[in-house]
Amino acid sequence: MRVLVTGATGGIGLQTAKVLARMGHSVLIHGRDSRKGEAAVQAVRAAAAPNADVSFFRADFASLAQVRDLARQVAASVPCLDVLINNAGCGNLSRSVTVDGYETTFAVNHLAPFLLTNLLLDKLKGAAPARIVNVASRAHRGQEIDFDDLMSVRNYRVMRTYGRSKLANILFTRTLAKRLAGSNVTANCLHPGLIATGIGQTNALARLVWRLVVRVRGGIPVEEGARTSVYLATSPEVEGLSGGYYVKCRLAELQTRAEAVSDAVGERLWRVSEELVGLPCSS
Ligand SMILES: NC(=O)c1ccc[n+]([C@@H]2O[C@H](COP(=O)([O-])OP(=O)(O)OC[C@H]3O[C@@H](n4cnc5c(N)ncnc54)[C@H](OP(=O)(O)O)[C@@H]3O)[C@@H](O)[C@H]2O)c1
Numbered sequence: 001m002r003v004l005v006t007g008a009t010g011g012i013g014l015q016t017a018k019v020l021a022r023m024g025h026s027v028l029i030h031g032r033d034s035r036k037g038e039a040a041v042q043a044v045r046a047a048a049a050p051n052a053d054v055s056f057f058r059a060d061f062a063s064l065a066q067v068r069d070l071a072r073q074v075a076a077s078v079p080c081l082d083v084l085i086n087n088a089g090c091g092n093l094s095r096s097v098t099v100d101g102y103e104t105t106f107a108v109n110h111l112a113p114f115l116l117t118n119l120l121l122d123k124l125k126g127a128a129p130a131r132i133v134n135v136a137s138r139a140h141r142g143q144e145i146d147f148d149d150l151m152s153v154r155n156y157r158v159m160r161t162y163g164r165s166k167l168a169n170i171l172f173t174r175t176l177a178k179r180l181a182g183s184n185v186t187a188n189c190l191h192p193g194l195i196a197t198g199i200g201q202t203n204a205l206a207r208l209v210w211r212l213v214v215r216v217r218g219g220i221p222v223e224e225g226a227r228t229s230v231y232l233a234t235s236p237e238v239e240g241l242s243g244g245y246y247v248k249c250r251l252a253e254l255q256t257r258a259e260a261v262s263d264a265v266g267e268r269l270w271r272v273s274e275e276l277v278g279l280p281c282s283s
Contacts, residue, residue: 002078002127003233004028004120006061006113007088009036011197012135014043015226016085016233021048023234028074030088032060061088061112062098064277071119080127083233084120086113086169087135091200095156102276103151105158109165114172115277121185128184129239132176133232136169136189136245141255143167145269150276158200167261168269170245170254175266177243179282186242188232193248194218195225 003020007013009031021027021044029044031037037056044054055077059070074081089109098107117132124130143163152161173189180187196214201207231249232238244251254261274281 001082001234002026002028002080003083003085004030004057004074004081005085005087006030006116009033009040011199012192012195012222012225012229013085013087014040015222016087016229017044017054018047019226019230020233021045021052021054023230025234026053027055028078029054029056030059030070031056032058034058061108062104064098064100064107064111064115067112067115068119071116074120075123078123081120081123081130082127083131083133084117084124085133085135085229085233086117087133087229088112089135089165089199091158091162093158093200093202093206095152095161097151103153103161105161105165106150106152106168109162110168110172111273111277113169114273115279117172117176118277118279124185125183130185131233132173132185132187133229134169134173134187134189135192135229136173137163137166138191138247138255139163140167140170143256144260145171145265147268147272150272167256171261171266171269172273173245174243174261175263175270178263178266180242186238186240188238188242188244188246190228190232190246191252192225192228193220195220195222197222197225 003025005013005017008017008029017027017029029040041054041056045052059066092105096104173187176187194214196211200210228246228249
């Protein structure tokens with residue numbers, strides 16, 4: 001199988017790429033830093049085999065133009081794509097905006113994978129049965145999408161903005177699954193567990209606090225953190241299943257009000273996202 005893993009230059013994504021390559025799959029690694037990308041290719045080959053089929057693609061998800069360029073490059077390099085794992089993500093301590101003028105966490109965690117997935121849909125349909133796996137988070141707990149403040153202009157708080165972006169991953173997955181019904185392309189999402197990766201470690205203090213939080217709350221090693229991504233990407237157990245949220249390789253309950261994940265909210269977010277990324281309205 002050909003699998004694209006975004007944000008595979010470190011953390012859960014790199015581990016996911018290693019395991020997939022070890023299983024004999026062709027792995028397309030995405031990251032925003034070429035040096036880290038080359039190191040990741042070497043690390044995946046070292047973990048799998050010296051001649052493992054691994055290639056690197058660079059794009060900063062804080063730029064929609066670069067996301068479009070990534071989709072073009074991937075589409076040009078493979079005849080079809082069996083699995084897309086939308087794993088890249090960030091959590092920013094303070095508010096910033098992208099070159100497109102959007103709040104960075106929402107743009108990187110939601111708008112970028114939304115656009116990338118839509119641009120690669122034909123490649124996925126061409127490989128059907130194909131799978132889309134979105135790495136969400138338990139941080140969606142208790143959150144709701146605030147359509148009046150999607151860019152977190154008012155009173156920015158890192159965990160609220162991050163949690164909302166992860167709720168957006170879940171809503172995207174559920175709406176996508178509905179829209180893909182009958183296409184033989186499935187879409188599922190997951191919480192990987194709590195892992196001391198590079199996320200949120202923008203300075204030494206943040207690194208210390210994050211490691212402490214992970215230890216106190218029973219964090220898991222990155223090897224375990226990649227398990228559900230690999231499961232959803234490859235296991236025959238989930239063949240044909242779509243629209244689910246998984247924790248520890250099991251279907252799990254969402255941890256927010258039913259209204260926050262309703263079909264109507266999912267469709268509304270889809271339409272707004274289309275507008276924000278400049279895709280034509282798909283009705
Ligand atoms: N760690 C956890 O406890 C946890 C829990 C729940 C969910 N998650 C989710 O798991 C996923 C992977 O996170 P992780 O924990 O493995 O964190 P990580 O170690 O920081 O890895 C994140 C990956 O995304 C890339 N990335 C970040 N910003 C980007 C941008 N603007 N453009 C392109 N790539 C970008 C990073 O590249 P750089 O190396 O260049 O920054 C890295 O490759 C995320 O979606 C996260 O929300 C993590």
